[in-house]
Each structure stands twice: as C-alpha cells, then as structure tokens.
Amino acid sequence: MRYFLFNSSNLSHKEIAEKIEKDEKWVKQAENCNYPHTWDEFVAYLYALDAKFELTVNLPSGENLRLTSAQIKEIAG
Numbered sequence: 001m002r003y004f005l006f007n008s009s010n011l012s013h014k015e016i017a018e019k020i021e022k023d024e025k026w027v028k029q030a031e032n033c034n035y036p037h038t039w040d041e042f043v044a045y046l047y048a049l050d051a052k053f054e055l056t057v058n059l060p061s062g063e064n065l066r067l068t069s070a071q072i073k074e075i076a077g
Contacts, residue, residue, distance in 0.1 A: 011049065019048040047073065 011019075013027040022044075029035040030045045037045075046053055046069065055072060057065040067075075 016045070016048045020044045043072070 013024040016027045017024045027045070030037060030041065051069065053069045055067045057067075059065060
C-alpha cells in the first residue's frame with residue numbers, strides 16, 4: 001500500500017510520536033510516501049492526528065462496505 005500523508009494538525013513530530021508511542025524518526029517516515037508501513041501503522045498515525053477518514057472495501061459480491069474513522073475506532077475498541 002502506498003500513500004502520501006500531509007500533517008496539517010499543527011502537532012510536532014515529537015507530539016505525534018508521543019501520542020502513538022513511536023519515535024520522531026518513525027513519524028517522519030510515516031509522512032514519506034516512499035516508506036512502506038502496515039495498515040495498523042497507517043491508521044495509528046491518522047488517529048494521532050485526530051484525522052477523519054473513510055474506508056471503503058469492495059466485496060467480491062459487488063457490494064461496498066463503507067466505514068468512517070469513528071466506526072473503525074469503535075470496532076477496534
């Protein structure tokens with residue numbers, strides 16, 4: 001999975017790192033589109049920024065499953 005992240009939260013790398021218990025180097029890498037991360041790491045970074053996002057999954061049946069960040073957070077507990 002490749003993505004580009006832009007931090008518009010006004011949080012410093014240090015503050016983001018503290019929120020997700022990572023180091024500043026990890027946060028800088030998360031913002032680099034050439035550095036691969038797992039889905040869990042991607043979502044953790046978005047939560048640290050208090051980002052609002054949606055995830056749409058295209059199911060083999062042709063149906064789409066759409067979840068908001070709030071729903072994902074609720075499911076994850």
